[in-house]
Amino acid sequence: MAQLIDGKQISAQVLADVARDVEILKAYNGVIPALAVILVGEDPASQVYVRNKIKRAAEVGIISIEHRLEAGTSQITLNTLIEELNQDSSVHGILVQLPLPDHLSEEEIISSINPKKDVDGFHPLNVGALASGRSVQVPCTPQGCMIMLQQIHKDLSGKFAVVIGRSNIVGKPMAALLLLANCTVTIAHSRTRDIENLCRQADIVIAAVGRAKMVKANWIKPGATVIDVGINAVDEDGKRKLCGDVDFEAVELIAGAITPVPGGVGPMTIACLLLNTLNAAKRLTA
Numbered sequence: 620m621a622q623l624i625d626g627k628q629i630s631a632q633v634l635a636d637v638a639r640d641v642e643i644l645k646a647y648n649g650v651i652p653a654l655a656v657i658l659v660g661e662d663p664a665s666q667v668y669v670r671n672k673i674k675r676a677a678e679v680g681i682i683s684i685e686h687r688l689e690a691g692t693s694q695i696t697l698n699t700l701i702e703e704l705n706q707d708s709s710v711h712g713i714l715v716q717l718p719l720p721d722h723l724s725e726e727e728i729i730s731s732i733n734p735k736k737d738v739d740g741f742h743p744l745n746v747g748a749l750a751s752g753r754s755v756q757v758p759c760t761p762q763g764c765m766i767m768l769q770q771i772h773k774d775l776s777g778k779f780a781v782v783i784g785r786s787n788i789v790g791k792p793m794a795a796l797l798l799l800a801n802c803t804v805t806i807a808h809s810r811t812r813d814i815e816n817l818c819r820q821a822d823i824v825i826a827a828v829g830r831a832k833m834v835k836a837n838w839i840k841p842g843a844t845v846i847d848v849g850i851n852a853v854d855e856d857g858k859r860k861l862c863g864d865v866d867f868e869a870v871e872l873i874a875g876a877i878t879p880v881p882g883g884v885g886p887m888t889i890a891c892l893l894l895n896t897l898n899a900a901k902r903l904t905a
């Protein structure tokens with residue numbers, strides 16, 4: 620039976636460290652880290668994510684400033700707000716909750732954030748820095764996955780990792796971080812042939828697809844570590860439930876270690892957002 624990688628427990632430790640450092644920064648520099656959170660429109664899932672981020676920020680002593688804009692907000696209005704936040708020295712992190720309504724250009728908005736305040740790590744300069752081996756502002760979800768992996772493997776060097784999914788927010792930065800940790804990395808996606816066979820050779824499988832229970836037990840090498848990023852809502856026994864991209868009940872019998880959904884990668888993502896905000900505040904006020 621696989622060891623459970625408990626995201627709630629590991630994230631609690633990360634958050635405790637952040638809270639301690641927030642206190643130190645306040646005591647020695649008089650600085651309280653502040654995160655501006657921009658939510659455009661009424662997307663229910665985005666509202667839940669933003670609420671959770673703001674709640675956790677308060678718990679670790681980080682100020683959050685919420686900007687709720689109506690769905691019809693223009694690109695110019697949003698750009699103007701971001702420019703104001705870029706200039707505001709009391710704001711250390713800027714987060715624009717994605718997805719944005721279709722009429723807004725995510726690319727343009729993300730590029731307009733001061734890279735030093737880009738706590739999501741999505742700005743092209745931060746993407747480029749990670750790709751060239753300098754991890755300054757690292758996207759939160761892959762960063763959380765790395766912290767969990769390091770709990771299991773003291774040294775990741777030489778491990779064969781398969782990342783399923785090549786999105787800019789999870790798959791690609793995940794692969795970059797694994798490469799930086801000296802793993803041998805393969806990225807699989809919807810056009811990849813024979814994913815099962817690739818995964819069967821892997822010491823580490825990261826599933827970031829968005830397809831409920833896609834990764835089956837016979838895809839996994841006995842003893843491998845499985846990190847499940849997916850969040851999927853499914854109907855089970857007439858109830859709406861959350862599940863990952865991995866067939867957890869079957870895979871936990873084969874894997875060496877595995878993350879659950881919920882309670883795995885999700886809590887780590889928020890913890891890493893607050894860690895990035897703290898680090899941005901430290902750099903901006905040093």
Ligand code: NDP
Nearest residue numbers: 760784785786789808809827828829848849850884885888
């Ligand atoms: P995207 O939809 O942006 O990317 C999904 C990726 O999966 C794509 O690269 C796609 O390939 C690939 N894919 C789709 N179908 C298959 C298939 N049948 N076989 C192999 N690959 C496939 O999703 P995200 O990266 O944004 O998110 C992935 C999952 O992670 C989602 O469930 C999301 O909700 C969850 N998530 C969880 C977070 C957390 O904090 N726990 C944070 C962020 C996301 P292609 O590029 O070829 O289309």
